[in-house]
Amino acid sequence: MRRLVLAAVMAFAGAAWADAAPTPPPTAPELLAASKPQEWRRLDPENLLYVELPSGRVTIELAPAFAPRTIANIKALARKREFDGLSVVRVQDNYVAQWGAGDEAQPAGPARPRIPAEFDRSAAGLPFDRLRDPDVYAPQVGFSGGFRAARDPVNGRAWLTHCYGTVAVARGTDADSGDGSQLYVVIGHAPRHLDRNTTVVGRVIEGVDRLSSLPRGTGSLGFYKTPAERTPIRSIRVAADLPESERTAFEALRTDAPTFAAITEDRRSRLDAWYKSAPGRVDLCNVALPIRRVPPTDR
């Protein structure tokens, strides 16, 4: 029987078409396959965090251009092994998965100096590849350093946005009450109302499904009611601290590359035969940010 799918990702079988038929547009996989090496940037292992769960690894790319002090603290906590043996304490459906120290059952240890909130930063001098599409929440959206970002030309500020896979700092009521010891990952529709309300530190580039498929907490706000329900965090490590044999090398498609513009345009125009109505626009959080593993022989 025919397999019913939502989106055709396979190329047309061009040979089956009459000579007069128009050439079908290249698909996103074809565009990526034809990209040039210089359109990709190698991810710095100093900015990669490995969260080791029983099911495997979740890899986060950190964004020190936006949250330098918080990220320095997170890396210091990882290097002191402070995350090891903690757990995922909260999974709220269509919202966030959250782990780390700081709730009732997992004391954060001795009081640490407070880290100032890093909710936004100056846009001056910041690279920003603007997306031309409109946005509900911000006057301008686009990409900075490979991350989805927003910008306000009136006050000259820029910030990272909450999309699926965004990693940010949980906090209490005070703006500076989060130090990075408790982090959350977005696992639902973009909660863009959190933009400029928490310190965004990066995004998951691989393994987000290890968090999004966890059982939901049945307590208030998706917290687990009992410790037994929690998923252990075996360790959190900075990739640079591991021997090369335990790392994965990644490349990200540069957001100023022609291939990035082409796959983004493909998401707007949806020219393949499955689509009957072209959206014409693309939401910031629906733009693809392609990541690829670098084969060991190419490192």
Next chain:
Amino acid sequence: MRRLVLAAVMAFAGAAWADAAPTPPPTAPELLAASKPQEWRRLDPENLLYVELPSGRVTIELAPAFAPRTIANIKALARKREFDGLSVVRVQDNYVAQWGAGDEAQPAGPARPRIPAEFDRSAAGLPFDRLRDPDVYAPQVGFSGGFRAARDPVNGRAWLTHCYGTVAVARGTDADSGDGSQLYVVIGHAPRHLDRNTTVVGRVIEGVDRLSSLPRGTGSLGFYKTPAERTPIRSIRVAADLPESERTAFEALRTDAPTFAAITEDRRSRLDAWYKSAPGRVDLCNVALPIRRVPPTDR
């Protein structure tokens, strides 16, 4: 230790404030608690579908105003027990969970008459409570019959939108190749590019986490590679066909009710003390559509 949370849902302890302090605004739970009975509508059991999984029930409200022929066919299939014993065949992270007949391993049975696509409908005479906020994909968005919807004043058409929990018909390349025997539920960031490309039949009102927390399929497009990985569908039933003791009675807050306007405004303005930056706007898919169970004594 203090519990770090993302959003404060508890009311302020007003008594702890000095007399001169401003009265904190009512929270969404307080607004709902103060709502009037006539602001709620009882859901019609003829429009409720129960999907019974091993983990429990997923309840779908159907939208016959938008997809009358497809929904009639889905109910006919349910009444012929055609879904029973099938399974969830696809779970693609940040996209959809999909079940039913029609893929290679689950033959759809004898060919059925094709159901015309119901991607949109005339907006003439259709109730539409418009949301004043902008939208990336549609000229106008709002609510119709309790569902998130969009409208184009130029061509006079209206359609249901893809948000978290939306239920729609999987199909092949031909617009009329889906008959409702295979359905998908959105379990990630709103894939609004699917709007007007598939027939939306309703939304999950309870139990969507039973789908969103399933293991992701590791095959192409999130299809499971082996039948053993699939989650069985024990049955799909129209609520009206079950004895009252096996049903749950639900009410939905009317989208033209003052309380609905108040909780939507709360999502825009976020006046509680946790928020340091008010979003000022709300995305259609982030507007809450409150549902409550009716206690048996009130039925």
